[in-house]
């Protein structure tokens with residue numbers, strides 16, 4: 001079974017994560033929709049979280065949010081993973097690279113992490129270069145979508161950028177517009193807002209409650 005969570009923010013007691021670790025078998029996979037926070041803040045708490053998270057012996061894949069240490073995440077070796085490329089952090093944990101389409105349990109997942117932080121985070125020094133999409137990443141994503149006849153089962157982004165929310169990122173807004181107008185999909189899952197809600201029946205915001213793909 002595939003499960004989803006978002007915005008763990010360096011909390012090893014995050015309810016959905018604890019539940020997943022308890023119940024997951026070898027056949028399960030948790031996908032986190034960004035803001036995990038590995039090596040994000042330079043604190044003892046973060047060190048402990050990062051060590052604990054990376055020692056989880058259940059399968060986890062994640063896209064990045066805006067509150068990530070991008071240089072750190074991208075420093076891991078790139079491996080083939082379910083038909084795409086991913087960074088391998090441990091034997092159990094991978095980071096899903098922007099623009100890849102992965103086939104898991106026969107379903108296609110288009111993934112694109114990252115979004116723009118508000119100024120307060122930058123002012124606080126809690127910010128790393130790499131949160132916003134580059135032209136190269138967008139081109140790679142669009143080419144991959146075209147190679148798949150612009151049709152996937154699930155779209156996974158950290159933020160659903162549709163022009164209605166603060167701190168818009170133009171590259172991400174353009175990509176989301178393309179996805180909405182040109183790509184056929186079943187559900188689009190995102191996080192970022194730290195609450196669970198539906199934008200509409202296809203666009204769903206995920207948070208700390210462990211949700212299985214069957215519940216969607």
Ligand SMILES: [Mn+2]
Nearest residue numbers: 035065066192
């Ligand atoms: Mn976020």
